Amino acid sequence: MKRHNLFASSAMAALCVMAAPLDAQTTSPTPTEATDQVAAETTAADPAQVDNGAHGDIIVTGSARAQRRFDVSYAVNSLSQADVQKIAPKSFADLLGTVPGIQVEATGGEVQNVTRVRGIPTDRGYLIFQQDGLPLYHEIDGVFFNSGEGMNRYDLMTERVEIVRGGPAPIYASSAAAIANNITVSGGPVARGKAQLTLGDTGLYRLDAMQSGPISDDTYFAVGGFLRQHDGYRYGGFPSDKGGQIRANLKHDLSNGFVKLSAEYVNDHNVFYLPIPTNDPRNPTVSLNPYIDYFTGTLNSPSLRNVNVKYRDGAGALQSMNRDLSNGRHMRFFNAALDYEADFDGWKVSAKLGGTKGKSSFDAFYSTTNPADANSFAASYLNAARTAFGANVARLGYAFAGTNGTSVYDPSTASGLVMSGQYRASESDFYSVQGDLSVTRQFATGMGEHDVRVGVYSSFYGNTLLQAYQDMLIEVRSQPRTLDLVAYSATGQVLGSVTQNGVLRYTTTLNQGAGDAQMIAFYANDTWDITRGLRVDAGVRTERYSYKGFASPTTQVNLGDATTLADDTTRAFTGQVLDQRLKPNATNWTVGINYDLTRHFGVYGRISNLEVPPQLGVVTSINPAIVKTKARQYEVGLKASFGPNYLYATGFYTKFNPFNASFAAFNPVTGRNDQTLPFIGEASVKGVEVDGRVAPVRWFSLDGSVTWQNPEYANLQNTSGADPSAVNGNQIIREAKFFGNLRPSVDFDLGEQRLSVFGRFEWVGRRYVDLFNRTAMPGYQTVGAGASLDWGTWRVQVVGDNLFNAHGLTEGNTRTDQFAGQGSSTAIYGRPLFGRNFRLIVSRSW
Secondary structure (H helix, E strand, O other): OOOOOOOHHHHHHHHHHHHHHHHOOOOOOOHHHHHHHHHHHHHHHOOOOOOOOOOOOEEOOOOOOOEEHHHOOOEEEEEEHHHHHHHOOOOHHHHHOOOOOEEEEOOOOOOOOEEEEOOOOOOOOOEEEEEOOEOOOOOOOOOOOOOOOOOOOOOOOEEEEEEEEOOOHHHHOOOOOEEEEEEEOOOOOOOEEEEEEEEEOOOEEEEEEEEEEEOOOOEEEEEEEEEEEEOOOOOOOOOOEEEEEEEEEEEEEEOOEEEEEEEEEEEEEEOOOOOEEOEEOOEEEEEOOOOOOOOOOOOOOHHHOOEEEEEEOOOOOEEEEEEOHHHOEEEEEEEEEEEEEEEEOOEEEEEEEEEEEEEEEEEEEEEOOOOEEHHHHHHOOHHHHHHHHOOOOOEEEEEEOOOOOOOEEOHHHOOOEEEEEEEEEEEEEEEEEEEEEEEEEEEEEOOEEEEEEEEEEEEEEEEEEEEEEEEEEEEOOOOOOEEEEEEEOOOOOEEEEOOEOOEEEEEEEEEEEEEEEEEEEEEEEEEEEEEOOEEEEEEEEEEEEEEEEEEOOEEEEOOOOOOEOOOOOEEEEOOOOEEEEEOOEEEEEEEEEEEEOOOOEEEEEEEEEEEEOOOHHHHOOOOOOOOOEEEEEEEEEEEEEEOOEEEEEEEEEEEEEEEEOOEEOOOOOOOOOOOEEOOEEEEEEEEEEEEEEEEEEOOEEEEEEEEEEEEEEEEEEOOOOOOOOOOOOOEOOOOOOEEEEEEEEEEEEEOOEEEEEEEEEEEEOOEEOOOOOOOEEOOEEEEEEEEEEEEOOEEEEEEEEOOOOOOOEEOOOOOOHHHHOOOOOEOOEEEEOOOOEEEEEEEEEO
8 A cells, every 4th residue: 555645735835826816806804704704605695504503403305494403303414514524534425424323334435335224224225315405316226326425426515415314205305215415505695715635645635626606796606626536545556536526506596586507527436445355264263464454455456457358249249348447436427407496475486407417437346255275276177177178187277367377376375365356347328317396385274384395306317238247366465466277287288278367257247238217206295383392294205107128138158269268158148139118106105293392302203104116227137126115114203402412312113015135146156146036025123313412611522423223134035945034033234233423522712723633433333244144244443533723714634544443344245145154153254444544634715
């Protein structure tokens, strides 16, 4: 791993250069005046950003109108720029991990990590990401491009993030058990801006900037984004992250509302970190740390920068793709949006329209089977080699790939192991157009006041896909070299090779298809203020979908190269095209009640129904499991708020029936990863989440969130011969029962300066990698800390994560261990936590 010195003076000089032209545009205010101006503009430009107190948090997500957090009858958090600045997350998922009820696996890199909400047994937790109330792509999961936060990147153009868990989420977003709504910065009558430079000892260089202000008396602008290059927390011989994004908007105030035009462009590369073996499967007490460092090791390698992926197309012609692992997830997309709001004599009209067009290229090296004893692995291919290359094959030996057996590799001089992994290449073009039109009206009756919102949402979206996966043979070490398994005669003559240029099996999984979708949803919500402090709200949403797509079936062929076994079982398109269509539907509803006993204490309860229809991928796949997931959600909450102190506690219970636990299992014999192992049944999660803040004195505060839950499978059924009875009642895969974080902060006013020292203690309980709970991932705890100094318009911050190099595994090895475990009671294969790392953040505001 490359390590880099941090030069604060260089950071400050760079920011001075950037800030100088902007200072010339306006008279520099005093620090106090600048603070007042920013606060005034924030309020004018965005009424939802009122203050940082718990009572003052204004929520716009999940309700008919903007409301105080204390007044709503559902669990919601609002993270402002100031909150995010102190948390200093490494990624968007890392930020979400501070919110109660959300367990994250933020070890996959900067984007597209795993978020699990309240034990919901999916990698995304039905968490829908929005930008100013609309998704960038309608579905929760695209083809390696919209998984989780894959299309969303946090920068200075994000005013705040609102996270709704449960509650009315199914009414205000499709397939939503939770919503993360990114509210962007809008310009106001006072010019403001910020530039920020981040340097890290993992080779991180990042520049963020934002500028907003008036164009005329009633027209404003905001523009900003980031550029970043990062060697990575697990350096693979090339940068892990390189690229950035820019967002801009124009807002025009009307006599009764406003209209805002927004645009966004993203062009970003992000390498995917995947699991590594941590212990020798022959003797799990033996660590592989001398070969693959627990904190910095990776299977990503320069040896995988020119991979030749071969398959046959539908006409029988041989096709080759040259792929480069350093491209990682290469996301390119453009989004434009129009937002209109106006009040017509008490009738509030809101219209939102957004369109996204993009392309995603995906290259990653996936873990598959455990490392194998090198001698045993070679012996398993000896008979096949003799059949293919003749009885004169005396032995099989290892050589570095591409050397025709002349550059010999002896595994016994290292770990004595070899292993295979799967290179995955995927290409997808995608588009999504979505719009929302709603009318809200408040009116009084003899029994209180009603705030009724009625709306229609519609989307047209689709994508193409081409995926080819092939198996590679590698040594067991970080940045591994690819290997060939060569057939030698008794005299040392090369007679053939099991592999070819490091390829163990050419394309073992091959998918091609395209799909287009149309959907429309009608929704309504009524918030009924019965008496002072007593409020009931109810909503319903009904959706209709129409999918049309095709999928290309494949078959197994021998490409005909007699010098190798690597092409003997290659997948090929048959030339057949399956025309597939589906018209699913969903109906969601919610009812909640809120009662404020005093202006400091309140309680609420809610019941919601969530239906998640099959996604578009069912018409672009071969023999998918088509199931509409249904969940009934129950919540009871307690709220207490006293100035800067608050406590929100929510008990929740979710019942899934039916629940689709099917997954695509890796076949270690054929290398195929496109055959679904069906498990359909039920799942339930009950738990309690607590979110709180205590500030007993002006100079100290403690923020934190704690979640306890019990996620279980029930009544699973399998139609392919597997016995699911031993699964029922088990803890859901990769779901912890207990997790949380505590974030103390000590703040000192030093005249013109303000010094803050803060910490972050996080813990995650035991999880299991498999359905049968045979292999556990032990719980772990990490400690982070930081300090910041504000001096006028300047801010300098130092942040350190995992200061004591705590060990902890996430994910496991999901390609092979979901069904059978890892052959040990404790996981020996997984995605470890990142090691100790530091970042220096220098910024200037104006």
